[in-house]
Amino acid sequence: MRIILIGYGKMGHTLAALAPAHGHEVVGIVDQHASTQRIEDFTPATADVAIEFTHPESAFENVKACLRQGLPVVCGSTGWLHHFEEAKALCQELGGSLFYASNFSVGVNLFFHFNEYIAAKMNQFAAGYDVQMTEIHHIHKVDQPSGTALTAAQGILANFPAKTTWRNAPAQAPEELAVLSERRGEVVGTHEVRYVSAADTIELRHEAHSREGFAAGALLAAGWLPGRPGVFGMNDLLGL
Numbered sequence: 001m002r003i004i005l006i007g008y009g010k011m012g013h014t015l016a017a018l019a020p021a022h023g024h025e026v027v028g029i030v031d032q033h034a035s036t037q038r039i040e041d042f043t044p045a046t047a048d049v050a051i052e053f054t055h056p057e058s059a060f061e062n063v064k065a066c067l068r069q070g071l072p073v074v075c076g077s078t079g080w081l082h083h084f085e086e087a088k089a090l091c092q093e094l095g096g097s098l099f100y101a102s103n104f105s106v107g108v109n110l111f112f113h114f115n116e117y118i119a120a121k122m123n124q125f126a127a128g129y130d131v132q133m134t135e136i137h138h139i140h141k142v143d144q145p146s147g148t149a150l151t152a153a154q155g156i157l158a159n160f161p162a163k164t165t166w167r168n169a170p171a172q173a174p175e176e177l178a179v180l181s182e183r184r185g186e187v188v189g190t191h192e193v194r195y196v197s198a199a200d201t202i203e204l205r206h207e208a209h210s211r212e213g214f215a216a217g218a219l220l221a222a223g224w225l226p227g228r229p230g231v232f233g234m235n236d237l238l239g240l
């Protein structure tokens with residue numbers, strides 16, 4: 001595929017390095033400081049798909065611009081989901097293609113799957129166990145909690161009814177799921193779910209060793225999306 005990269009930071013550079021091995025050609029880079037190209041410079045005649053990893057404040061505008069240009073867009077930016085319904089509506093109105101994942105790593109998507117299974121199973125033992133989450137990321141991360149943590153929290157809330165809401169701090173009531181955030185050095189991304197009783201702790205943990213897993217998943221999605229109108233996520237791609 002001829003891909004354009006929107007955002008040329010940590011993820012943009014990793015995507016550019018891995019794209020050729022996935023059979024993609026980078027035909028454009030759009031970044032607010034590191035390039036002079038704009039999304040409006042591209043059309044389906046010059047690019048097959050855009051991959052967007054920028055910032056919570058810019059992601060929605062970038063997604064809209066891609067859809068208006070008729071470009072299928074794979075978006076990994078987090079922290080903008082309060083606009084997601086609007087993005088979906090625009091995608092449907094224009095007959096476009098949008099792929100969003102809070103985390104493109106195959107391992108994290110298996111983690112999401114196991115998390116939901118464990119939450120449903122632990123619901124039988126909700127009287128004895130409390131559950132909490134922690135996400136740990138590098139000090140440059142601007143959004144909190146991480147998009148991945150929010151997806152995992154939704155998976156718990158949907159399957160463990162003792163928790164009805166989440167709080168990005170220690171829980172203040174039994175029905176609150178604590179989703180704790182730590183920012184430490186250059187940690188790529190670690191997510192933990194812990195069920196704690198008086199007797200023991202059961203823990204599910206994913207630790208990313210590099211950004212290559214995120215980039216590989218996004219490049220896979222970029223190969224899959226063109227020609228598929230609609231709004232998609234990793235479950236569609238991986239059949240989970």
Ligand SMILES: NC(=O)C1=CN([C@@H]2O[C@H](COP(=O)(O)OP(=O)(O)OC[C@H]3O[C@@H](n4cnc5c(N)ncnc54)[C@H](OP(=O)(O)O)[C@@H]3O)[C@@H](O)[C@H]2O)C=CC1
Nearest residue numbers: 007008009010011031032033054058076077078102103104
């Ligand atoms: N879904 C997933 O699997 C993953 C998601 N992410 C998410 O992706 C996003 C980017 O992460 P990361 O690459 O680490 O962040 P970086 O800060 O390293 O890179 C972001 C890049 O986007 C640029 N940028 C900011 N605003 C715009 C804009 N309006 N148009 C074009 N480019 C812009 C920044 O430019 P400048 O520096 O000049 O401001 C920077 O080069 C974050 O939201 C992060 O949470 C990250 C990893 C995996």
Ligand SMILES: O=C(O)C1=N[C@H](C(=O)O)C[C@H](O)C1
Nearest residue numbers: 078102103141146147148189
């Ligand atoms: O900002 C990051 O680095 C990451 N962001 C994503 C998130 O918010 O979940 C995915 C990954 O954890 C890395």
